[in-house]
Amino acid sequence: MKEFLTFTISGLATGGIYAITAGGLTLTYTTTGIFNMAHGATGMFAAFTYWQLHYGWGWPVLLALAVVLLLLAPLFGALMHLVIMRRLEGTSQATKLMVTVAILLSLVAAVLWIWDPNKNRTITPFFQGHVVEVLGVRVPYSDVTTLAVALLVAIGLWILLTRTRSGVAMRATVDDRSLAVLNGSRPEVPGMMAWAIGTMLAAVAGILVAPKLSLSPLPLTLLIINAYAAAVIGRLRSLPMTFVGALVIGLANDYAIGYVPKWETAQPYLSGFVAVVPVAVLFVALLLMPQSQLRGHAASRTREIAKRPTWSGSLIFAAAVVFGSVVAARTMDPIDLFSSTKMWGMGIIALSMIPLVGYAGQLSLAQLSFAGIGAIAVAHWGGDGSLMGLVYAALLCAFIGAIVALPALRLSGIYLALATAAFAVALDRWIYLLPKWTWGDTTFHIFKGGTLNVERYDLPWVSIDSDRAYFIFGGVAFALCSLLVVAIRRGEFGKRLLALKDSPAACATLGMNHKLTTLAVFATSAAIAGVGGGILAGATKSVSATQFEFFAGLSILMSMVIAGLNSPGGALFTAMLLGTPLMTNLFPDYVQLTTILIGLNGIALGRNPNGMIAAQLRPKWDPALKYPAVMAAGSALVVLAFVAREADLVGNYAMVIAIGVALAAISSVARGLESEKVGKQTGSDVLPEGMTAPPEQLGLSKPFTPADIEALDRTLGLPPLTAVAVNGAGATAVSGGRHGA
Amino acid sequence: MGLEVRDVTVRFGGHTALDNISLRALNGQITGLIGPNGAGKTTMFNVITGLQAPHAGKVELDGRDISKLAPYKRARRGMARTFQRLELFGSLTVRENIHVAAAQFKRRHRTAERAAPTTEKLIERLNLGAIAEVRADSLPTGQGRMVELARSLACRPRVLLLDEPASGQDESETADFSRVLREVADEGVAVLLVEHDMDLVMSVCDELHVLDFGKKLAQGTCAQIQADPAVRAAYLGEVDDDLDPAVLADPDDALGVSR
Structure with a gap:
């Protein structure tokens, strides 16, 4: 009984922290309509800042707390609103979510940069050593403080939202922004207040939870997933429900920690499950959510526009990728080549996001997890490099993808993103770490306690065992997958996906089964990701669970969003950025630079939601498609440069420069011709006599x-x-x- | 045979949007559903197409109860609609918009005709050739309504629900529209029309139902409805019978305006 009480009290304290976090999350969501994935990361950042002030520079506790909670956190929140969030008006729910993911990535990268992760830091609990006896159980003061703070936050938020003018203004803004403006409300003020208070609550939670976890960026950032569960129980609206949910999750969490180890037979299998109790609650809460009504987007014209890719352009792209992979494979030095072979696997994983996220608008945060499942399938069932391994990977991933999509059929937008995040985290923390188990005659041992070895594939007529050959094989596979993605877009399935994104309600009234369509696209893109995982595994020859972590997947998705979720070119960009040592070679001293760049660009997404490729690159090279002669001449120059290098007439640098010049020439000549043509068209009109120009x-x-x-x-x-x-x-x-x- | 709605009630919180409403739309006829804004017309459409679950009542299509069916299944039984606030597939072209619907029909039914010819025929029939390659989200509302009509016709409906199809259209578009509407009805489709343009309603409809604040105010032919005092008070506008007929003939005099 005493033991039960102990777990109950510590569970309530844990729940209190979740409650504070979820409260802040709900506040910003209800007032600004933006679901802040970076909420946990903000709290983490605050905890590190507090550590720096109090432990690093020796400031007194109260001063450090006051500076962090009352000054820095609200300031940061208000700035976030002014600089980033308020520019997101008129973008899709997905873009809004991705911007907060970008902030998350930037904050984590910044913390890793500022505070050396190899140094051990701790924050001791408040009032350490002081306990109070409750019913014979010794309760640390820190738990009592946490509960008291949670209660204060609960009451404070409730009063703010229902009893104060600014609170009512906040709610009015989110209900109908333009109406609130017409009634004389200034939407900037409530928005800024919401972000300031929300950030402050994140900071409170971060500092309170830091002593319970170690002071390292990822666990604190991902704590947010646990709080999501509470927020979802409150349907992102009801604060009382959110707080009850938080307490239930806290209790479930601590009971699991307390009692699961005592259950000897199941212990090895469930020890990991303890870590995913909140995630499991989140999943169940999502399944119990009432079905969202079919909605249209009623004439809301988003700023996001995807052009339909042409076959000629896509074939040229695919050919260029294959040619580029040959050139790179023949010129890169062996060490770089080996560490770059994984880029094609990465690229295919990035491609898998195009049909699902780009066309269908379904936000999945678990594509890298599907790649992990694909790699496992290849390692276990692929035998010794049989290509059937990739087939199995695709089939298994399609199957699991369909299962994960089940909640997606009923939900949309952020709830779907949360469900896929929960799935990815459950894999990371539990499934991948499972010990060996036997079911009937079959023995399962997913990661064999560490790494899995993967053979490179046997092709019928050529060996791809060498890095060089495997790199080219990867390039070909990527090119084929890019054509598959284009075929989907141009075919009937692709049109249906876009239709579904634009107006689910209209689709239903045309007789389209939107559930089946969603299921199909989920399965398809999971299968592509699985193949990508298999090719990635072959590249590195051994895979471990950490390669497929949720967090790494966020970087890939983010990079795709920046480059353009509708273009295979975006996947190529992602592959080069994240799958090659390019950035580390260029900037060896800045390990976090890639993540920070991705993060910063993502934050700027509000300005250019279509991605870099559509906005910058495509206008430059599109005209070339109309002038085959220019295209052929340019390509001939590129090939000539390569041949000259092969014949040892020129060195690597000369070749790269020549290729660069040829590509730039294609673009500028074609654009020159195009503008001349436009000029001629206007010139052909008969000018009034005597006029010097149109x-x-x-x-x-x-x-x-x-x-x-x-x-x-x-x-x-x-x-x-x-x-x-x-x-x-x-x-x-x-x-x-x-x-x- | 056609569409039959029996005793449908819908409540939003404490507000009763539809109170025990029954109506019927027969094949080959154009049935009008009119009433002031907020009368519950669009809610009725949502109930019929399954986008809104009613608290009570039934929807029958050709004598079969379809109340329990999902929206897409109702559509497959031959129900199509347009939306008051346009629900075009904005990132697709006009041709693709129609093609999606035609392909959807083709997948369900073993018709000899493929989706593409159906699409071309509809583009021709509704004069959309000039804008066939335009992205749907860049269309003005009037043209957008024609595209929605084409899209719903691509499903070869037996019941066609049109939600304020003439709003945002200019006169020539409305004229085209009423011509197509008549043709569609003559082919045996039951058309249910929600519309504020009374000239259009009175010229094409065979029967009218009038809603006001979720209640059925009247039902009858156009002439009966125009004569109904309750409808005139609530919606069509009052014509005061006590006025001197001479004044009515020359309203400017009545207002004391000199010419």
């Missing part, structure tokens, strides 16, 4: 001469200016006063 160019790119004025007057049938000056009162009329010159 009227729309006069005064802008061409000077506006008196001859033009006369010609215009003649054409419009106006009397000449001189006549007006003589006859009319306007004797002072300046020549050119007409026609705006």
